[in-house]
Amino acid sequence: DVKVTQSSRYLVKRTGEKVFLECVQDMDHENMFWYRQDPGLGLRLIYFSYDVKMKEKGDIPEGYSVSREKKERFSLILESASTNQTSMYLCASSLRTGFRGTDTQYFGPGTRLTVL
Amino acid sequence: KNEVEQSPQNLTAQEGEFITINCSYSVGISALHWLQQHPGGGIVSLFMLSSGKKKHGRLIATINIQEKHSSLHITASHPRDSAVYICAVKLWGGGTSYGKLTFGQGTILTVHP
Numbered sequence: 001d002v003k004v005t006q007s008s009r010y011l012v013k014r015t016g017e018k019v020f021l022e023c024v025q026d027m028d029h030e031n032m033f034w035y036r037q038d039p040g041l042g043l044r045l046i047y048f049s050y051d052v053k054m055k056e057k058g059d060i061p062e063g064y065s066v067s068r069e070k071k072e073r074f075s076l077i078l079e080s081a082s083t084n085q086t087s088m089y090l091c092a093s094s095l096r097t098g099f100r101g102t103d104t105q106y107f108g109p110g111t112r113l114t115v116l
Numbered sequence: 117k118n119e120v121e122q123s124p125q126n127l128t129a130q131e132g133e134f135i136t137i138n139c140s141y142s143v144g145i146s147a148l149h150w151l152q153q154h155p156g157g158g159i160v161s162l163f164m165l166s167s168g169k170k171k172h173g174r175l176i177a178t179i180n181i182q183e184k185h186s187s188l189h190i191t192a193s194h195p196r197d198s199a200v201y202i203c204a205v206k207l208w209g210g211g212t213s214y215g216k217l218t219f220g221q222g223t224i225l226t227v228h229p
Binding site: 009031033040041042043044045048050058088090092094095096103104105106107108109110112 | 147149156157158160202204215216219220222
């Protein structure tokens with residue numbers, strides 16, 4: 001079974017702090033994703049990575065950055081946390097299957113971040 | 117307007133009822149996924165469809181490519197089916213080789229005993 005783990009289930013930080021969220025997958029997947037999930041807005045893509053050191057902005061990248069130094073690990077960084085970044089953060093990974101592939105994504109358990 | 121629309125947004129049912137959740141999309145797709153999220157956050161993939169119908173236990177998923185519509189059915193619903201059900205599509209066009217999905221807003225299902 002694919003396993004995607006996230007570094008924390010719950011996190012409380014103060015406004016202005018630098019926050020690191022880590023995601024690790026054990027299935028040698030090329031693609032990794034960071035989403036945030038808010039009531040009424042569904043899952044929104046922040047950033048994704050299709051290979052080591054490669055990254056692409058998603059729909060809402062402002063205020064976030066990412067790092068992928070190793071294939072199995074994808075980090076989300078909040079440079080200066082703000083209260084509007086309070087949310088559930090979900091990481092996912094998938095195998096790169098190309099244009100006609102299924103691209104089933106496997107999700108981590110989520111990190112509920114509260115910024116005070 | 118969202119590219120992927122789900123209905124209803126909230127659904128309450130009694131145990132044993134037949135449940136249908138709908139997903140409509142406005143663009144060309146190569147695949148459609150149904151996902152389930154239980155309270156606590158974890159999301160699991162239920163089905164991937166590119167045509168026709170799939171069945172797994174009490175869950176049935178169908179897709180009509182011409183009408184750009186998919187349905188998720190739950191037969192003989194049970195309180196343990198209470199969850200958020202999310203439709204997601206893989207779009208044709210730029211970036212699809214990277215496996216990006218576009219998500220609906222989710223349907224919150226509550227099944228009462």
